[in-house]
Amino acid sequence: MRRRDVWPGSPGRAALTGCAVAVLLALTWTWPALGRGQLLYRDFVQVPDPVLGPSVLGTDGRAPRAVPLDAVTALLAPVVPSGVQQQVMLVASLALAGCGLAVLLRRRGAAACVVAAAVAVWSPYAAQRLLVGQPPTLLGWAMVPWLVVAVRRDGSPRRRVLAVLVAALPAALTPFGGLLALGVVVVTALAARHRPGRRRREPVVLGALGVAWCLPWVVAGLRGATAAGETSGARAFAVRADGVQGVLDVLGGGGIWAPAAALASRAHAPALVASTLLVLAAATVLVLAPSAPSDSMRVSPKDDGPHPHDLRVLGAALVLPTVVALALASGPGLALWAPAQHVPGLGILRDTHRLLGLTVLATAVLLGLGVQALRRRLGPVVAVGATATVLAVAVLGAPDAPARIHQAYRPTSFPPGWSAAVAVVGDRTTLVLPWQPFRRQAWVGGQPFLDPLPLALRGRVVASRNLTVPRDGGTVVVGSDDTTALRAWARGDLAALLDAGVEAVVTWADTPGEALAPPPGARRVETSGPLRVWLVDEPPTVRH
Structure with missing residues (x-):
């Protein structure tokens, strides 16, 4: 049987x-x-x-x-x-x-x-x-x-x-x-x-x-x-x-x-x-x-x-x-x-x-x-x-x-101002700061996440690619970033920034990384939300 x-x-x-x-x-x-x-x-x-x-x-x-x-x-x-x-x-x-x-x-x-x-x-x-x-x-x-x-x-x-x-x-x-x-x-x-x-x-x-x-x-x-x-x-x-x-x-x-x-x-x-x-x-x-x-x-x-x-x-x-x-x-x-x-x-x-x-x-x-x-x-x-x-x-x-x-893993909604900032940048080549690949934001919950901005922009994005991995009591850096645009922005050389092809700069607020002061010649576009936008390919507006 x-x-x-x-x-x-x-x-x-x-x-x-x-x-x-x-x-x-x-x-x-x-x-x-x-x-x-x-x-x-x-x-x-x-x-x-x-x-x-x-x-x-x-x-x-x-x-x-x-x-x-x-x-x-x-x-x-x-x-x-x-x-x-x-x-x-x-x-x-x-x-x-x-x-x-x-x-x-x-x-x-x-x-x-x-x-x-x-x-x-x-x-x-x-x-x-x-x-x-x-x-x-x-x-x-x-x-x-x-x-x-x-x-x-x-x-x-x-x-x-x-x-x-x-x-x-x-x-x-x-x-x-x-x-x-x-x-x-x-x-x-x-x-x-x-x-x-x-x-x-x-x-x-x-x-x-x-x-x-x-x-x-x-x-x-x-x-x-x-x-x-x-x-x-x-x-x-x-x-x-x-x-x-x-x-x-x-x-x-x-x-x-x-x-x-x-x-x-x-x-x-x-x-x-x-x-x-x-x-x-x-x-x-x-x-x-x-x-x-x-x-x-x-x-x-x-x-x-x-x-x-x-x-x-x-x-x-x-x-x-x-x-x-x-x-x-x-x-x-x-x-x-x-x-x-x-x-x-x-x-x-x-x-x-x-x-x-x-x-x-x-x-x-x-x-x-x-x-x-x-x-x-x-x-x-x-x-x-x-x-x-x-x-x-x-x-x-x-x-x-x-x-x-x-x-x-918890779903989150992007804050007001995100879409407006992305629209302002348009299809420009954009330098994204601070110069590191991961971000932290309170509205996400404080956990680190890979910068998603390149997924939203139509133009080329210049950003850090280096990854830092803790190993054996130290750190291992993987990558070899080209920091030409970063150094130009840091010293306020807008001409060098334009020569590098960068037409806009976007910085994340309230996230780890060094916050660099914008040079006088960059035009700040008023936006809300986590993104701050400066246009390099347009002269600053003169206020009387």
Whole structure:
């Protein structure tokens, strides 16, 4: 007599159960971010009326880190407000990861779907990527299981290519997401060559498609970037793995380079032990799976879930990202990785913490398979207990994540005077001060956020790009700003400022950074709100 499933039902019902858990957990983390207004938190910023300016299109000389995301946001803004787009992306960056895993494992039973979805969503990795302000990067990670499903689906090659393209588009909104999607598609296509109806050239075709969806940021980089990556970026954005505690943190998906994005719980034994246990349990499933009875891993020919011979890929995803991230964090690995940043485009990979997302997904899949194996061998009661245990341990690995994210992501409305100041500047080339990339404003809540003004201005923006990252008791500065315009404004040389192409100067009030007194020849335009505007290309008004 066959044992009944933990939650009996069709594969579709199992997938829906896992998706429901994923969406519920995603909303548990992000519900305070839902409301009217924009989100302004670290790298995740937007303005009420984004425009297709040089900064958005990636033609202003900066590295195209938000190409084509900012352009897509600007194009959709008349139909879908930019704040709504942000909020959808924030929730989707978590929910889509769990839902994708549930769909991938739908023929393994509801228990496997629930476990995989919960482990992926409630992970230190997901929490720290959000706390560093990078939901777009997390969205690329969330599309990985969907890409695997698309590549493995049955049917005609044409439909398979279309499915891959649809799954890749959200990931391709950012350069790293596009590269990640390209790598996942090629590896999965190579692993799926044994499946019926596959053509030998399919991995090549899918690889060429992946190159195509990376073209927006590649072209922008070739046309607008003024320099290759900084060697200091390798050290600044390496994972933090100090001592045994740091290594365990990285092993569980933590260890992000930004201290402000670290979870306090990850500094203590319970959270570290919990996430380490999950990884060890996943590794145990990986080791024992090949020796399990054949019926424990048997699937139908139409199954899109992982096959026994795909365990090598899962094993590589479980181990290699962590090994690479730790190897490049210090010693000989860092010594080689730092000068390699001069290779154009390689700087996209300098944030090695992002690699750990693959380990998290592999852990989630393997734990789902483990619950399925327990169900088949020991019955539904044991499987239910194992499911509850895994969920509890996953939560223990990052218990303070929801509270931190609630504090970070809250919608805010731009103050009166913002739109008027932007309109005054028009399409002028603008120097933005104080000379640093991040701002703080009381109306935002006092948290730091990347200056969003370049997203609102139609002309070229001259602003600081240097990032300062605390490391090893000191600071690492990444970037090499051209301060010609800044120095001209500081010494009151308007002619030199005009020679540098600057026609307007905007300063943020009440924000960290040195406030420079305007020179006598600049014309101040009366504005309200946080922005002060001076026009350099027009003479001052003479009052009688």
